[in-house]
Amino acid sequence: MPKLWNDSIATHRHAVREAILDATAALVAERGLTGITMAEVAHRAGVGRATLYKYFADVDSTLAAWHQRQVAGHLQQLSEIWERTHRIDDVLEAYAFICHEHPPTEAAQSLHRSEQVSHAREHLISFVAERLGEVRVDVPPKELATYCVHALQAAGAVPSKAAVRRLVMVTLDGLRSEPRG
Amino acid sequence: MPKLWNDSIATHRHAVREAILDATAALVAERGLTGITMAEVAHRAGVGRATLYKYFADVDSTLAAWHQRQVAGHLQQLSEIWERTHRIDDVLEAYAFICHEHPPTEAAQSLHRSEQVSHAREHLISFVAERLGEVRVDVPPKELATYCVHALQAAGAVPSKAAVRRLVMVTLDGLRSEPRG
Numbered sequence: 001m002p003k004l005w006n007d008s009i010a011t012h013r014h015a016v017r018e019a020i021l022d023a024t025a026a027l028v029a030e031r032g033l034t035g036i037t038m039a040e041v042a043h044r045a046g047v048g049r050a051t052l053y054k055y056f057a058d059v060d061s062t063l064a065a066w067h068q069r070q071v072a073g074h075l076q077q078l079s080e081i082w083e084r085t086h087r088i089d090d091v092l093e094a095y096a097f098i099c100h101e102h103p104p105t106e107a108a109q110s111l112h113r114s115e116q117v118s119h120a121r122e123h124l125i126s127f128v129a130e131r132l133g134e135v136r137v138d139v140p141p142k143e144l145a146t147y148c149v150h151a152l153q154a155a156g157a158v159p160s161k162a163a164v165r166r167l168v169m170v171t172l173d174g175l176r177s178e179p180r181g
Numbered sequence: 182m183p184k185l186w187n188d189s190i191a192t193h194r195h196a197v198r199e200a201i202l203d204a205t206a207a208l209v210a211e212r213g214l215t216g217i218t219m220a221e222v223a224h225r226a227g228v229g230r231a232t233l234y235k236y237f238a239d240v241d242s243t244l245a246a247w248h249q250r251q252v253a254g255h256l257q258q259l260s261e262i263w264e265r266t267h268r269i270d271d272v273l274e275a276y277a278f279i280c281h282e283h284p285p286t287e288a289a290q291s292l293h294r295s296e297q298v299s300h301a302r303e304h305l306i307s308f309v310a311e312r313l314g315e316v317r318v319d320v321p322p323k324e325l326a327t328y329c330v331h332a333l334q335a336a337g338a339v340p341s342k343a344a345v346r347r348l349v350m351v352t353l354d355g356l357r358s359e360p361r362g
Contacts, residue, residue, distance in 0.1 A: 125338075136351070138347070139347045139350075139351055140344075140347075143339055143344050143347055143348060143351075144351065146335045146338050146339060146348075147332055147335050147348055147351050147352065149335070150331055150332055150333075150334050150335035150338070151328055151331055151332035151335070151352070151355070152331075153331050154327045154328050154330070154331035154332070157306075157327050157331070158324055158327060163321075163324050166319070166320045166321075166324055167324060167327075167328055169320075170317070170320055170324075170325065170328050170355045170356070170358070171328065171332070171355055172355075173354065173355045173358035174332070174351045174352055174353075174354045174355025174356075174358070175351070175355075177351070177354035177355070177358060
């Protein structure tokens with residue numbers, strides 16, 4: 001087949017996949033992660049069920065793909081903030097608000113088990129470690145980044161945006177304290 | 182039935198349950214959380230399979246009960262440390278080492294989904310919040326405790342005991358920083 005034709009098929013497949021994941025996102029937003037069926041996803045995406053099954057074997061893998069796209073989107077968002085301001089504080093605050101807006105639910109934790117997602121967390125820790133800038137010198141950057149990412153996940157468990165900002169402040173204070181002794 | 186007889190039955194039931202959970206713990210320690218069968222648990226506990234099924238419906242609920250007992254044991258441990266030293270730093274360091282020695286695996290995360298366990302985390306946060314002592318005054322104790330518990334969970338992702346101690350130091354520095362401005 002000519003290259004143009006192949007490109008066009010790839011573009012089409014990508015568009016259908018995105019439509020399926022958009023439909024999944026809409027259903028999750030409306031009703032949470034449980035009780036979604038393949039028939040509903042197909043209907044909402046405007047594709048036949050047979051087509052849907054060419055892309056995903058079942059609801060769980062559809063949800064996993066949606067979740068992976070979402071996590072990748074968050075990383076992209078943080079990366080753009082860095083490119084814009086080159087201030088790690090801005091990146092960490094944005095991460096805290098992402099955690100606040102997407103607190104781990106029981107069902108989400110089962111999605112978090114996927115290897116891709118723990119890979120994404122590793123990626124985020126490395127991303128932060130490489131961009132820490134002026135911080136305390138008595139602790140390796142990788143450990144400080146691990147501390148930040150975990151501490152900021154507490155944003156999923158605090159009640160308000162003001163509380164998220166206080167959490168960011170406390171976390172950054174730990175990051176920048178003077179070495180003791 | 183006379184009270185003595187009822188007591189004796191309750192004691193017996195408790196002993197059998199503990200033996201089942203000890204057997205489960207031993208199997209988990211040897212082989213991890215997956216692939217354990219009810220037959221193995223019964224054999225290791227020295228009870229018949231029929232007896233085992235009087236206590237637990239399946240492997241998942243056996244594992245959940247074992248995990249709940251373990252989490253309760255950790256809380257008890259922290260509570261004893263507090264009673265002994267009345268220093269929250271000791272409690273938080275002990276918690277970090279518990280996280281380091283029991284890092285969340287994929288399978289453990291599915292156990293963590295149980296409501297009892299998120300209840301246990303809530304309990305730990307309240308426990309810490311009530312015992313913080315002299316800390317920064319610009320953030321409510323409950324939020325500071327939420328920060329501590331999440332930050333210290335990073336201990337499950339750092340490579341050495343020295344790194345755990347550094348993590349505790351950084352976390353406590355955040356907890357005790359001077360309010361800004």
